[in-house]
Amino acid sequence: MRRRTLLGAAALLPFGARIVSAAPPAETITPALIEAAKKEGKVSYYTAMDLSVAEPMAKAFEAKFPGIKVAVERTGAERLFNRLAQETASNIKRCDVVNSSDAAHFITWKREGWLQPYVTVDIAENVAPEMRDPDGAFANQRTHLSPMAYNIGLVKPEDAPKAFNDLLDPKYAGKLVKGHPGYSGTIMTATQQVARELGWGYFEKLAKQKVMQVQSATEPPKKLEAGERAVAVDGSDYLFWMARERGVPIEVVYPVEGTPLISNPMAVFKAAPNPNAARLLFAWIMSGEGQEFIVNLSGQYPANLKVKAKAGRPPLSSIKTLREDPVEVEKTADEIKAKYARIFKV
Amino acid sequence: MPGSSRSEAGSADLQVRSSIPEERTWRSALRFDLSRPVLLAVTALLAVMIVLPMGWLIAYSLSDKQGAVTLGNFVTLFTDPSFVDPLITTLIIAVSVSTICCLVAAPLGWLVARTDMPIRRIVRTLVMASLVTPPFVGAIAWEMLAAPNSGLLNQLWRSMTGMPADEALLDIYSLTGLIFVIACYTFPYVFILLANALDRMPGELEDASSMLGAKTWQTARRITVPLALPTLLAGALVAFLQALNLFGSPAILAIPAGFHTLTTRIWSLFQFPPKPELAAAASLPLLLLTILLLRGQALALGRRGYAVLGGKYGEPRLVRLGAWRWPAAALALLILAMPLFLPYAALFNSAFSRVASRLVTLDTITLHNVRFTFLELSSTMPALKNTFLLATLSATLGALLALLIAYIVSRRAVTGHRVLAFLATAPLAIPGIVLGVGLFLAYTRPPLTLYGTLWILLIAFITIELPAAYQQLSSAFHAVHPELEEAGRMLGASRLRTLADITAPLLRSAVIATWCFVFVAVIRELSAAVILFTSETKVLSVLIFDLKESGDVGAIAVLSLTMVAITTVVVAVANRFGGGREASRLPARAAG
Incomplete structure (x- = not known):
């Protein structure tokens, strides 16, 4: 509500009215x-x-x-x-x-x-x-990034997904865990990027894979560590890595389509x-x-x-990342949440 | 009869007045009788607590975003699948939970109350102890036990049967799983109602039946079951209401499984962008259904009267189980494993383990979670402080308020006392989450902008617990004969002074028991708190819920065990001071 009214107010201002930065001295x-x-x-x-x-x-x-x-x-x-x-x-x-x-x-x-x-x-x-x-x-x-990841104890490396689209393979049904864009900013940002690159059809197919829906992007790493699900569709990269460094058998996958940034x-x-x-x-x-x-x-x-x-x-430069677009997220966040809730039913 | 003795006292009063008219009037004008202002104040307070939030709830449900009057919210509610599905799911859950609870509680209640089963006292105590567990903590513990892959029971099953990693015996993230967990923490209510009723059931009727030649099972079918049936029906309704209005367990188990119940859906409408109009509309079916069912319960319990009418009956005769004594005890322990032994084993395991899905051994035991919870997590101490402050205040003020209302109503102290009795029991019909929504709508605006303060939580908690507190104290008042008070009044003491000097000491144990139960109930309340908290006013239950959403189960286990330990101490104190009778009468609703 507030977003939209303010957006309207902002549109009334002439673009480029601000020439000098209003930033205070460092x-x-x-x-x-x-x-x-x-x-x-x-x-x-x-x-x-x-x-x-x-x-x-x-x-x-x-x-x-x-x-x-x-x-x-x-x-x-x-x-x-x-x-x-x-x-x-x-x-x-x-x-x-x-x-x-x-x-x-x-x-x-x-x-x-x-x-x-x-x-x-x-x-x-x-x-x-x-x-x-x-x-x-x-x-x-x-x-940070929102890559995919899997538990080596539950998925053999040769069976592991390499791309987002691989996750739609029936063999992953019931094995996936995923964060929620209505809760997590990481997932919200990532959802906007993935939907832009792959289309919402990807999520519609993904929703048929009996995905375990958690809230935070910090939880898929924890569910992988517990062995509750084999593959994380998304999640905060640093937590996958931190678990791995603790000796948890987790492999991080940077999907071929690009990793949300x-x-x-x-x-x-x-x-x-x-x-x-x-x-x-x-x-x-x-x-x-x-x-x-x-x-x-x-x-x-x-x-x-x-x-x-x-x-x-x-290194960040070695990973193919997707473009982050906060302006677009700001405009479409409510729509993304509504669409997501309709597709995944929660 | 309290009524007739009041009129006698009234005429006595008149006689005194007529004998010394002038002095008497003069003195009573000086010693201002506080009863009318007190009645007005209490009524106004209850209106602020109950009528105002419910009024806003109804107003919001009938308006659109711009505030214009519309029925659009209800159209959405009954046509949009994202509301209809949760409504149906919720009804399925409530019916199933209610049925399961009766099927479990009836035999268990009978075994404990009417047979010579060994350890039956212990079983009764443990079933009551299981009620100390907040339902959402139970749900989290059952996740640790029965998550399809990482659940400890599933791992055990796989290691015993050699099944592959994908196979699961139990899946807690399912409708069945959710129903099971809710039933685990609801059946004790039915059990207590039923066991208490069976205790009171006159043994003579059964004796008569067997003397007339009926076999044991015939007596059971013709006498015991019909006598217990109204209570069982009432218990079924209590269970139905619990399941209907529960928030914590569905939020923890249903959302990962990909479905909503009505309470989690209402809560989701408070996420950004908030839709309070729809939330208000979605709350009304819960409210109406609850009111209807409570009427039903009143009817069912009302019929129970015939079973206990009359003079003094003998102790009920215990049925001899013979060879079945120990199998029956084993069955009781198996039932108790579900809400008690298994979940607590899982919580302890998780508290001292790095990963909840692995069994702790002497090599892997760690204090990491304890350290994290109490030394690093900066929300722990503020949440503990808020929780105890609120629990103490709610218990104290709630017990006082309930005492005052129970006094006014039971002594018919002033005209209009019926309104008070109604208002004090009305919150029973308001589910926690609905009250949360109503209070949110009422107090995020002037003149009383209470949102963001502990006051709004205090109001919510007192309101939620008032009916139970009131019922407990009003039955205690019935045990104190009004003549004692009237003696005090005739000797010239004011009503409040009589209350303080005569009635209060006689009610001490009931008041303490009420205090303790409100205290315990507040500590475990989640459904209203989750709508009303702000970062400054976070309580323990909300902190646990927050941690659940980021999957920090180790810290949850530590906090839950701390919470339950404290609650258990308070219950123990309640039993010590309150004595068995009051203490065994539990609040009519659980928070969740």
Whole structure:
């Protein structure tokens, strides 16, 4: 509802009216910021990242800046979007920093005026221009993929799928597990990309394969690890890899049609109850140290170009990825959810 | 009879008044009697809690997005397959659960109450203990046991039969699986109703039957079964209502299987973009069906009266099972394995294991999940704090409110007390998720913008538990003779003072038992909380549900066991203070 009215309002503005970027000057972490943040003593971090990465990252921040407690509010990106809309509509100010796996949300939030432009020197110097908002309202925190994967104990490598279309083979019926675009931003973003490349007919056929429908993109890796299903149709790549590195017999498959690419923007909320701690957390996550922490723990692809990707993971450049299109996702998200629910019945 | 003694007291009052008219009037004007304002305040409070949300629910169901009046939501509801299918599924579930519960609870209740089965006291206690398990926790535990591939029971079956990896004995992600799990945590309600009724059933009738030459089975068929039938029917209705209005178990098992029930569908309408009008419309069939069935239940239970009317009856005679004693006990234990032994084994396994689908051994046992839950997960402590604050407040305020209403109604203290009795029992007809939707619609707007505060959850919890609390306390009031209070009143004490000094001490154990049951019920409530929480007001049940959606079963196992441990302690305290009778009377509805 809100999306559409605002879209209408935006269409009235002359295109190209903005010539100069509205981005504020780049800042660094100053002792004054740390001091002010410590006075606030807490910060809330809304994220869709798996708890096994988000919580340790929060603890690393707490260790670096003693006296500031991080409350991690993790749920699926689509749920976050819903919660933030309800909380803002009811004038509940709780969110300090928001980070989501659905980049389209940041377009909406920026237009609503919910985001506080904030640029750090790390962002200005080390983040590629296409990975950050020209007005400094948000910046990509990290990138991950939504590949397929299988449990080696349950599927022999020669029987493993190589392409999305392979999954339609009757031999995979009842063996597939899949996340939900009504919950997960990763799956929402991936669904838009796959539907664009393969058409909705692919999903209609897939729905006949007795797919086990879970919610989060973080769950297919866990269902594979438990041995509950043999093949994951989608899911967060870093969790497949983390399980594999723990010794779980999982093989990641980058489908021949291309792998959905998901950026994970982050922003400081304008109504942040702890504005200084919010800036500090944001700045630290985008710094070399914060980025290295995420990369070392999870092997996601860092937004900060100074930080190297994790050794042992395939470099992003070596993978054929699908084009991410947040603008299109923003326009069609409701339609995608409705179509998906009709096809998969949940 | 309370009525006649009241009028006697009234005439006594008049006589006193006429003998010393002036002084009396003067004093009563000074000592303002609080009963009328109290009645008004309580009625207003109940209206805010119940009438306002339900009013908004109906208003929303009859309006479109722009707020214009329409019947379009109901047209959608009864024509769109995405609503009709869940409606049919829900009815199938409710009928099946109700049937299964009766089939299991009737023999078990009979074995426990009317036979010399060994360990029958233990069995009765354990069936009641199984009610401490929140249904959604039970559903998660059964996932660990009977997921087709990773389920521990399926793995066991495959290793015993040598079946290949794809073959599964049980599939919990199915309609049958869901019905089974709901039945596991619903049959105890039927069991308790039935066992209590069988306890009270006069033994003389059965004795008479056998003296007249009837065989054991004839007595059973002609006497025991007809006497127990109304209770069984009432139990069937309770089970039907439970299954109809349950949210947690379907959300956990139905969605992975690819279908919705009415409650999960209503909840899905609150996901973005929220469609409160449709959610409101979809809530009304649940509401109406529940009201209808409760009327039915009242009729069925009303008929039970003839079985217990009359003077004092002897203890019912126990049927000797002879050689069947131990097989019967084994059957009882097998039934108990379903809601109790197996799920808790799975939860413990999962709590101390890295992967829930593998059995913990001494080599693989790990505290990883415990550490993660209590040291890393930043939501744990706030959720525990919110849960206990809300449970304590709801229990305290709920018990007080119920006490006040029960007093006013049972003593007919003021005219209009019937309205109070109705309002206090009305929430029984409101499913948790429907109340959640109604409160959401009513309190996300001025003048009372309570959404996002703990208050809205407090209102929801008190409202949900009020009927059970009220029923418990009102029956306790019937045990305290009004003459005691009237003595206090005649000696010049105000009504409230009489209540505090005379009635309250006599009701102590019932009040404590009520407090504990509201406390326990609030801790396990999910269906209203899942609609009303915000990130700041997350409670334990919602946290577990959140973790379920991202598949963090280890943390879920740790949290669930913590939750159940705390609940068990409170129930134990309830039994200690409340004594057996009140404590064995469970709240008429479960949260879920």
